[in-house]
Amino acid sequence: MDRRFKITLAVFAVIALFLLWGEHRVHLLGALPWLILLACPFMHIFMHGGHGGHGHHNQHGSQHGKTGDQRDEQ
Template identity: 70%
Template sequence: MNDNHSPSAWSSYSRSVFIAFTVIALALIAYEHRVHVLGILPWLLILACPLMHLFMHHGHGGHSGHHHWGHGARMMPHKPKEKEDV
């Protein structure tokens, strides 16, 4: 027997059938468990707040002295403190 392809390669037909089966299975699971998914959405929103705070505020007040704010944020020039007369 002389095969032109490796035994582990999927044919395009097998790959298409697998993808179609996966999409249908995921759609049925999502439909059957929509109550559970919708019930957890408010908690995911509450959990997203501290996670966004941690990951999106990186670089503010870093050790280098430069601020890495997003585009459009204005940086105020650094003014040295005035010496007090004693």
């Protein structure tokens, strides 16, 4: 894409957002508490993805109480 096209698109997007904010501010701010509550389940689903599933917790349970050197020897 041409650089001028990207700048023009960004300017139009800023203008559109400004006009939408001015006309629909009351509706957006009224829905904000519900959007925060709606975000909770999504954060729970997507932010727990790095834990490796349910079996992952049991693997760490067997190593509690051991020092780092003891775990490296196994």
